[in-house]
Amino acid sequence: MEVFKRMFTLEIKLFVKRYYLIIPLLLTFFYMFYGYYVMQDGLDRFSFIRTSGFVMMVLTMLAMCYGVINARQEKNEKFDELINTLPAFWIRQISKVFAWSFCSFVYCIILIMLCTGWIANGGNELWKYALQVIPYICVNFGIPMISTWIIAYSIEKIFKPIIGWPLLLLIWYVISPFKNNLDSTLIILSQFVEEPHGNQSLVHYGLEMNMGLLSRKLWLLMFSMSGYIFVNLFSSGTTTFKNAKAKIAGVTAILLIIGSVPLAVVSSKPHSQGVIWNLNNRRWRGELLEQAKEKLxxxxxxxxxxxxxxxxxxxxxxxxxxxxxxxxxxxxxxxxxxxxxxxxxxxxxxxxxxxxxxxxxxxxxxxxxxxxxxxxxxxxxxxxxxxxxxxxxxxxxxxxxxxxxxxxxxxxxxxxxxxxxxxxxxxxxxxxxxxxxxxxxxxxxxxxxxxxxxxxxxxxxxxxxxxxxxDYKSGNIEGIHFVAPPSIYDFYKESINKIPSLFIEYKRDFKDSLGIEESYCSYNKYNQVFLVNLSKSVCINQDAVYLNYSSWLSASPDIADDIRIICESLRPIVLMECFWRTGLYMESSIAPALFHTMIEIAETGEKGDLEEYFIQWWEEDDEKQIVWENDLNDVYEIERLIKAESKEEISKIAYEILRKWVTVNNLGDSIDSLSSSFKSEE
Missing domain, CATH: 2.60.40.1730 (tricorn interacting facor f3 domain)
Structure with missing residues (x-):
């Protein structure tokens, strides 16, 4: 143990002396602090840590540099052969790994303290956030730092520089986010989730930690450790293999390789909730469409x-x-x-x-x-x-x-x-x-x-x-029940009351353009606004409106303008929710597919690619098509629209089609029964 302490202290001193590598290591803390300070209003409380992939890339490169320098120091050592034959040979090699692991551990502890403080904001749930941050950073930052140091040390010790560096860069490329998509700015997400670019569904999910991520990091560590042992065995000469400790080390290296195989298999299977959702979506989509074709x-x-x-x-x-x-x-x-x-x-x-x-x-x-x-x-x-x-x-x-x-x-x-x-x-x-x-x-x-x-x-x-x-925040803001991920909640809470008034304005304008009677439209205030993880953009339920929060993640300097811009982009979907999806079943597949497009055609007088869209639809396999009586009636109307030439005629026919779609669903009957309950809110 005394030998190990001396060796460990010596290795730590060698790491500390490399100030030119410690400086960029410390700069990563500055990056995290500055990045969080700049982006905290635009990101969810956990998103910034998940999107800090560039920090991870810098750390793996620094770990490689440390490993290369350590190996080169040994190559230049005049008494290398003597040192390798000393009884403390394996203690010396183990102390190297422990020294670098200790440095990585200290780095992660400081990073954990910073990130936990940022996320908790001095709140009462400090331990809850700490329990998410600690494994996340240790697994995604600490283990890769140790693995890449070991790999770099081993390669540099056994290969010549002309071969070693290109091989190291290839390994770094394989484990870095760059391999997924060089053109996308979303590559910074790929180091921390099992999907190439992460999943927006996880914004409210906190820091995701699962067996797939843990297995991926552990099998790389085990594989690198086995390589480290083999390199030290071969570099010390063939006579070393006669030593009992060398034989134990060789067996350990083989067991590490064998143990890494099942972990690699586990990591290749989806464990991330985002990946599982996407796989289930593909499996369910066909079944759901078949259910949609069933008649009531x-x-x-x-x-x-x-x-x-x-x-x-x-x-x-x-x-x-x-x-x-x-x-x-x-x-x-x-x-x-x-x-x-x-x-x-x-x-x-x-x-x-x-x-x-x-x-x-x-x-x-x-x-x-x-x-x-x-x-x-x-x-x-x-x-x-x-x-x-x-x-x-x-x-x-x-x-x-x-x-x-x-x-x-x-x-x-x-x-x-x-x-x-x-x-x-x-x-x-x-x-x-x-x-x-x-x-x-x-x-x-x-x-x-x-x-x-x-x-x-x-x-x-x-x-x-x-x-x-x-990870949602809920509260009453000027009579509106507002729910959103914390950072979005804090960003929009002062201006969230603009959403109901904008939606009411859209409904009034659309009603007037279609010439719908007053009783056909209820101007109730949406006193519940939920920015949640919705599979579609908008869902409106009488006095509640549910919006997918992904549209609200990026904000302009002027929040009021930002809300108006986002709501304007959602306007066609809002109108469809209010004027077509009224709770009454309708055997029609064309109306919901073209409701948004028809609004644009009616308001601009431009047909766009409507004709091409319908030609492609008719050319599909008849057995796969949904053709109901209302579909055929709509097709005849759309054919008339396609033949129209002037903008005025196109707009007129489009409004006629929209009016038919709205009134056929008996919107007035479904609204009148509820309108009295909302008059007091006006």
Missing amino acids: ESEYSNGQMKLLHLEIGDSKGDLLEYYAKINIDNVTKDSIIFTLYRSLDVIDLKVNGLEYSKYIRDGDWIILENNIEGEVEIEINVSGRLPYLLGEVTDRTMLLMPDFPWYPVLGKHKTILPVLTVDFLPNSLAREKPYEIIVKSYRGNIITNLSCDSGTEFNGQATGPAVIQG
């Missing part, structure tokens, strides 16, 4: 929702489990039908406290034969998984929207709507009347649309429950 013979509802009581279980991962108690008034003796998405299974069901097993599960519908009138209480235990395209459920995050039947919705509803042959839309349940909702969570603190607070138990009235979990 009739809509049916028996009774009126009085109370929905939900208790979300403590299941982990993407498994969603909950207990639901539903109280219904005005029930007749006809069948009671609930809509519940088909991937969620009913474990057991009770009616008025008695076990009920004679229900029928038909696709997205639960059908109960009923002989009771008046009030009915139904209890259901549900378990299953949702496609990420329809709802997010992970260990630490959740986004369940009120306009999608992840919970039992009274009545027979169409769940998925088709968009030509390539896409689909979740149906909107916006026509439902508000009712009493109780939500209790055993998965930790959540945010709902029932209260501005964050906690585990909520009670309020809404048209359906929204459940949000993740």
Whole structure:
């Protein structure tokens, strides 16, 4: 142990003396501080650390330089052969690795302290953030620094400089972000997530740490350690292999190689939540489109929702489990039908406290034969998984929207709507009347649309429950319930009240341009604005508007102008949400596909590539096309639009098509029943 201490102290002194490499190492702290100071308003609290890939690249290069210099010092040592034959030979080699590991550890500790301080901002959840930052930086910064030092030392010791440096640069290139895309500025993300450029869905997810990332770093470390042992064995001469310690070292090196293989296999499989979501999206998209093609013979509802009581279980991962108690008034003796998405299974069901097993599960519908009138209480235990395209459920995050039947919705509803042959839309349940909702969570603190607070138990009235979990901030700002990732929340909280007024302005202008009567449009204030991880850009649910936060990450110096610019880009989608997706099922795939385009054509008088788009659609395989009666009617109208020549005629026909799409969906009927509840807010 005394020999190890002396060797370790000597190696540390050698590292410290290389001041010309310590200076750039210290400058990385300055970069982190300056970068955070400049970008903290434009990035989520965790995003800056995740996007610090250039720091990682500098550190790996510095580690290589340290390794090369250390090996060259040994090559120039006059008593090299004598030193290598000393009894302390392996202690000396081990002390080298420990010395550099210690330097890397000190660097990471300082970096952890800085990053934890930035993220926590002196808050009460310091330990929570520290537990995320510590493994993230140690794995993504510390282990690669140790691995690259070992690789550089080994290569420089066994190869000539003319061969060693090109080989080192090749290794650095392979493990650096540059290999993914030289042209993209997003390469800085690739060092820290399993996707080449990261995933915007992880902005609210904190610092992602998973077995894939850990395995990737560990197998490289184990492989480099085995190379380090072999290099020292061969450089000391063939006689060394007769030594018992050398034989043990050789066996250790072989075991390290063998142990690195399963880790390499594990790291090659997707573990990042972003990658898993994308893979699931590809798998589910075809199935969802087929579900969208299914026809709904009739809509049916028996009774009126009085109370929905939900208790979300403590299941982990993407498994969603909950207990639901539903109280219904005005029930007749006809069948009671609930809509519940088909991937969620009913474990057991009770009616008025008695076990009920004679229900029928038909696709997205639960059908109960009923002989009771008046009030009915139904209890259901549900378990299953949702496609990420329809709802997010992970260990630490959740986004369940009120306009999608992840919970039992009274009545027979169409769940998925088709968009030509390539896409689909979740149906909107916006026509439902508000009712009493109780939500209790055993998965930790959540945010709902029932209260501005964050906690585990909520009670309020809404048209359906929204459940949000993740790195979000929730609060009441001038009567608006505003939810967003912390940095976005802090950036936009002073001006968020501009969004409802802009959306109301868009609705009024569009209504006037179509000549829709006053009763066809409700000017309720959207008193809930949620910037969340939405799979689409906009979702509007009566008095709530849900926006994908990715559009709000970059801001101009003038926040008011920035909000107006972003809202203007979302305007066509907002109009479609308000004037087409009204909660009424419509067998039409063309209207949702071309609603945005038709607005642009109507307002500019330019057809754009509409003709080319439809020619391509008609040339596709007939079996894959969604052709309904309303589709054919729309096609005839669009053919008339394509033949139009003047801008005035093009604009006129486009407005006629839009007016048909809006009024066919009986927008007035779905809005009138709710307009009275919002007049008091005007």
